[in-house]
Amino acid sequence: MRDLIPSAGISQPAVSQHLAVLREAGLVSERREGRLVYYRVRPKGMRPLVDWITHYQAFWMDKVEGLQALLEEMDE
Amino acid sequence: MNAKTETQSFSIEWDLPHAPKKVWRALTEPALLAKWLMSTDMQLALGTSFTFQAPSSPQWDGKVNCTMQEIEPQKRLRYSWAGGGLEGTVVTWTLTATSTGGTLLRLEHAGFKAGQKEARFFEGAKQGWQFMGGKRLIDVLSEMTVLSEIQSEESA
Numbered sequence: 195m196r197d198l199i200p201s202a203g204i205s206q207p208a209v210s211q212h213l214a215v216l217r218e219a220g221l222v223s224e225r226r227e228g229r230l231v232y233y234r235v236r237p238k239g240m241r242p243l244v245d246w247i248t249h250y251q252a253f254w255m256d257k258v259e260g261l262q263a264l265l266e267e268m269d270e
Numbered sequence: 271m272n273a274k275t276e277t278q279s280f281s282i283e284w285d286l287p288h289a290p291k292k293v294w295r296a297l298t299e300p301a302l303l304a305k306w307l308m309s310t311d312m313q314l315a316l317g318t319s320f321t322f323q324a325p326s327s328p329q330w331d332g333k334v335n336c337t338m339q340e341i342e343p344q345k346r347l348r349y350s351w352a353g354g355g356l357e358g359t360v361v362t363w364t365l366t367a368t369s370t371g372g373t374l375l376r377l378e379h380a381g382f383k384a385g386q387k388e389a390r391f392f393e394g395a396k397q398g399w400q401f402m403g404g405k406r407l408i409d410v411l412s413e414m415t416v417l418s419e420i421q422s423e424e425s426a
Contacts (some may be wrong), residue, residue: 246288246382260306265288
């Protein structure tokens with residue numbers, strides 16, 4: 195968490211709160227070692243959803259560009 | 271199945287200078303679909319199954335399996351969309367005539383589940399689907415601006 199705070203630009207309690215929400219949602223897991231807590235993104239949590247949606251947004255944007263070109267060529 | 275599953279959808283809109291009748295043809299006639307989307311055996315009949323066929327790769331057979339769910343000529347077309355590990359999504363096209371004789375075309379792609387496996391499809395898709403004009407993914411995304419939105423909804 196010490197590593198997160200400078201880059202997140204928010205206070206330690208705020209970072210803790212965000213991480214707690216992410217942990218409950220199953221998107222991150224934590225591992226304690228003494229005073230340190232290590233968090234890691236759970237690949238089965240967040241990644242696939244984001245990737246499928248990102249993929250298909252790009253897919254449809256690209257395909258409809260082709261559709262628009264085709265419509266220009268088509269007779270009314 | 272009492273567990274609630276969160277699904278996500280996104281929608282994109284295009285303002286097209288072409289009449290709904292013409293846009294509808296491009297969305298439903300296999301010969302035209304093959305030119306801009308993928309080759310397909312789509313039939314305009316409710317409940318029928320059909321496929322879109324992308325180039326296959328070692329990771330993915332290139333098949334997208336669909337079932338026709340709604341047909342309202344020149345207004346709305348809806349079919350399920352599954353393949354390569356992606357299941358349970360639905361594609362809906364909505365056409366609205368504009369005052370200038372064109373069409374507001376809206377696409378909604380819904381039913382993305384959290385934790386759905388990425389599988390071979392995504393890898394295969396990167397290889398099998400050629401983005402037109404050799405555009406990189408990031409270039410396409412940068413053009414999306416405000417028209418795309420991600421919605422979150424709860425479904426039983």
